Amino acid sequence: MKKNSENSGFKALLEILLVSTRLGLTSFGGPVAHLGYFHNEYVQRRKWLDEKTYADLVALCQFLPGPASSQVGIGIGVMRAGVIGGIVSFIGFTLPSVLALIIFALILQGLDVGDAGWIHGLKIVAVAVVAHAILGMAQKLTPDLNRKALALFALIVTLLWQTAFTQVGVILVSAFIGYLIYKQHAESEEAHLHFPVSRRFGAICLSLFFGLLIILPLIREATSLNWIAMFDSFYRSGSLVFGGGHVVLPLLEREFVPTGWLSEEAFLAGYGAAQAVPGPLFTFAAYLGAVINGWQGGLLATIAIFLPAFLLVLGTLPFWDALRKNPKIKGALMGVNAAVVGILISAFYHPIWTSTILAPIDFAFAALLFSMLVYWKLPPWVIVVIGAVGGTLMTLI
Known part of the structure; x- marks a missing residue:
């Protein structure tokens, strides 16, 4: 019996390593894009956690200092297979870029890659992935007019005053407004969060x-x-x-x-x-x-x-689970989740859209990649390859 549990634990860790490594090899575009890749892989495809749990985890990591997308990945790994699962998830997602950048430092320091066409193509991939993720999250997390208004508030404020403290302030204000509006709200769907840390x-x-x-x-x-x-x-x-x-x-x-x-x-x-x-x-x-x-x-x-x-992730998530199940906190979380949608749209516009969609051909290519991802259901790694090749070809036009 013990041997079977050890085998199942090893299989879970191996699965986490393989999935997170694939994400680490294909997740271009910065933290907002990474959240889109995570949402597609962990929530929609593998269903390791539901929409609400994922949104709550993202909201928590927006509160915490540090790399939000990495913290979300660590949290998902811990929920799946304990602290070791979090470490394995982190290693898989992070190691490819760590190795690549150490090699850059040791061998390719003089290489000018800033204006390469394939990099621009990967940025356009990020536009398509983030747009898809935001649409999916907005449908789930802003279903009524009040939450749409909160998302709009977060979008406008974080777009006009782009500081780290603005983002935290918007989340706090949205939590308070959400508490006032939804403190008596009865949730029909419970999030299922397993976090095996005391x-x-x-x-x-x-x-x-x-x-x-x-x-x-x-x-x-x-x-x-x-x-x-x-x-x-x-x-x-x-x-x-x-x-x-x-x-x-x-x-x-x-x-x-x-x-x-x-x-x-x-x-x-x-x-x-x-x-x-x-x-x-x-x-x-x-x-x-x-x-x-x-x-x-x-x-x-x-x-x-x-x-x-x-x-921070290991320290806060055990207490976060108790808070999010408290009826007095649920309304605040509904407000925070709506604000996160607005913050993601703001980050989607700047810097992702403003630094990527520079000409009509960029928008046309982004629309093509978005359609391939959303309507033709092509896997993200295929979109990444097409984006890199397309970005290279666009420099020749």
Whole structure:
């Protein structure tokens, strides 16, 4: 009996690894696009969790600092197969881009990939994927006029005032409005969330998160070890960033360029490389670490910048489940979920749409890819290949 449970546990971990690695190899376009890929794979295709659970997980990760899409992936892995499942899900989704960026740092630092046609094609793929995801989420999460109005409020505010604190503020305001409107609302559909982590373990993770944030700078000052200074800089950057990978770039630049760890040119070359690979933009840290201290530095930087995301997800989700089942909280969550739709539409317009759809041919190609994904039901990896090839051909027109 024990052997059978071990076998089933191993199969679950292997499945998580294979699925998350495929996502890690094909998920281009930044955190909003990643949420679209996740929604398509984990909710629609595999049905590992339902729409409401996925929306609640996304809402929580919008609250937390760090890479939202990576935190959602970690949370799904933990729900599926415990803490090890979260680690495996993280490794599968992150490792492809980490390896690619370390190779860029060691071998291809001088390569100019910023204007390559196939990269532009992949950006257009992201437009199609995000549009599909937002339409699906909007139908489920904004079914009535009040929630549509909340989504519109979130869209307008986050579009006109584009700061990390605006996003958090909109979520808090929407939670309060949702509580006032829907506190007596009876939900007919219960979300089924299995999160096999105790509250005690969650409290330990939260204590570790805040403890490292305080202790690491003190150790850095007391010692002259470069790897401690590196770990502290990346850990702090990963701990204090809301709004996804693009927001961490100025923090990292401030940490490493003025202090002489690497040149401005090397920093910008790595940013171009980071745009060319799938997976989370936080793996840009792997490039920076590899430039500073070889492949060992790349791995250290990756662990340091993602560790806060792990500790926060494992620390908050055990308490989050109890809160979301409380009748007084459900109305607030309905408001938050509606706001998340508006925030996703805002992020879809800027930066995804504004940096990608630059000419009529771009819009035409995006419409073609959207139709292939939504109506012809082609798998996302096929859309990615077609997008890359189409982007290359478009440069010849």
